[in-house]
Amino acid sequence: MSTEDKKQHACEFEHEVALKVYIDALLLEPEAIEVMPETVVPVAEQVELATAIEINVETPLEVAEAETASSQKIDSPAELMAPVAGEIVEYLLFKVAGFLTLSVPLERLNGIVKWNGEITPIPGHADWFLGLISNRGRQVKVIDIAKFVIPENHKSRQAVEEERQFKHLLLVDGGRFGLVCDELGQVLKLSADKIRWRDNRSSRPWLAGTIIEQMSALLDVDSFIEMLKEDTPLDDVS
Amino acid sequence: MSQSEEAENNPVTQWVTFRLEDETYGVNVMQVQEVLRMTEIAPVPGAPCYVLGIINLRGNVVTVMDTRSRFALPPHETDDATRIVIIEAEDQVVGIMVDSVAEVVYLKQSEIEVAPNVGNEESSRYIQGVANRDDGLLILVDLDKLLTDDEWKEFNSM
Numbered sequence: 001m002s003t004e005d006k007k008q009h010a011c012e013f014e015h016e017v018a019l020k021v022y023i024d025a026l027l028l029e030p031e032a033i034e035v036m037p038e039t040v041v042p043v044a045e046q047v048e049l050a051t052a053i054e055i056n057v058e059t060p061l062e063v064a065e066a067e068t069a070s071s072q073k074i075d076s077p078a079e080l081m082a083p084v085a086g087e088i089v090e091y092l093l094f095k096v097a098g099f100l101t102l103s104v105p106l107e108r109l110n111g112i113v114k115w116n117g118e119i120t121p122i123p124g125h126a127d128w129f130l131g132l133i134s135n136r137g138r139q140v141k142v143i144d145i146a147k148f149v150i151p152e153n154h155k156s157r158q159a160v161e162e163e164r165q166f167k168h169l170l171l172v173d174g175g176r177f178g179l180v181c182d183e184l185g186q187v188l189k190l191s192a193d194k195i196r197w198r199d200n201r202s203s204r205p206w207l208a209g210t211i212i213e214q215m216s217a218l219l220d221v222d223s224f225i226e227m228l229k230e231d232t233p234l235d236d237v238s
Numbered sequence: 239m240s241q242s243e244e245a246e247n248n249p250v251t252q253w254v255t256f257r258l259e260d261e262t263y264g265v266n267v268m269q270v271q272e273v274l275r276m277t278e279i280a281p282v283p284g285a286p287c288y289v290l291g292i293i294n295l296r297g298n299v300v301t302v303m304d305t306r307s308r309f310a311l312p313p314h315e316t317d318d319a320t321r322i323v324i325i326e327a328e329d330q331v332v333g334i335m336v337d338s339v340a341e342v343v344y345l346k347q348s349e350i351e352v353a354p355n356v357g358n359e360e361s362s363r364y365i366q367g368v369a370n371r372d373d374g375l376l377i378l379v380d381l382d383k384l385l386t387d388d389e390w391k392e393f394n395s396m
Binding site for chain 1 (some may be wrong): 281286298
């Protein structure tokens with residue numbers, strides 16, 4: 001089998017897996033609603049899984065996302081991020097505004113693209129919503145994550161304005177959102193006990209916890225995207 | 239009055255003293271776990287202004303309070319004398335950053351005057367008393383009241 005064939009085969013396989021996850025999720029839905037009526041939004045779930053399938057062809061990371069997404073939805077919101085004890089999860093560290101090291105679970109990323117500066121500003125939105133960028137024919141909402149996570153009145157805010165240099169876009173939510181970052185860091189393979197998980201998430205729900213050794217703030221991608229969607233009520237143009 | 243009566247009616251307490259700007263403050267030694275030299279403090283995104291960041295203390299994450307901001311003092315460059323005092327307050331281990339740590343002093347109950355209720359409420363809330371000493375006034379801080387209940391809760395969930 002040639003490499004091309006293998007690739008094609010792998011794609012088909014991924015497609016199958018994703019489809020199964022999708023159907024399973026649909027079957028599971030009524031039960032899930034019963035368990036967590038306030039957290040499960042069936043429509044959103046379908047949409048999310050549907051995009052996951054679509055992008056599957058592009059990146060194998062997606063299968064993992066689709067699987068975890070369907071199993072996580074049944075959990076309580078506090079447990080959304082915390083992996084099973086002993087399970088090793090990969091996290092990507094990245095730097096914003098020159099001083100803040102954030103991290104995301106690698107499997108929640110849909111890709112990383114170089115920042116080329118060709119952005120279409122959309123006026124009348126929050127200052128952390130920079131505008132739209134076109135990536136592979138899709139419109140990506142570009143988020144200045146440093147501005148999002150550091151309150152306007154905070155003393156480090158000035159550094160955010162001065163130090164930030166856009167180098168990369170981290171794509172999340174099936175490529176709908178792109179988070180600008182200065183610098184990509186290392187990828188860490190960590191078990192859950194290397195992270196201090198926050199138990200009280202009433203404030204800053206997007207902050208899942210802290211990677212202890214690197215003292216890096218770990219993003220809860222799901223909650224983060226939820227908040228972005230609330231505040232960027234643009235029609236999905238993609 | 240016998241010595242034991244004296245001890246009962248006029249107990250001696252120990253206070254770790256530190257400097258902030260031009261004042262000397264004291265915190266109860268029973269609440270002090272250790273004193274650290276300045277170390278790397280990682281910022282916490284979205285944290286309120288009274289939080290400087292977090293430090294890694296032998297594998298535990300400890301949140302460090304911006305004591306200057308809490309005491310309404312201007313920011314100050316850290317230097318060789320800067321210390322992070324690790325304290326226990328409201329069942330949490332937290333760090334407070336101070337300009338320098340001086341000594342441990344012994345105070346009899348009778349030497350402690352209840353703080354006059356002057357100034358704004360914000361600062362008088364956490365001052366539990368003052369003691370007149372040869373080298374000036376010592377302000378005794380009630381660590382548990384440095385933050386309000388809501389702020390402690392927020393602090394705990396850094």
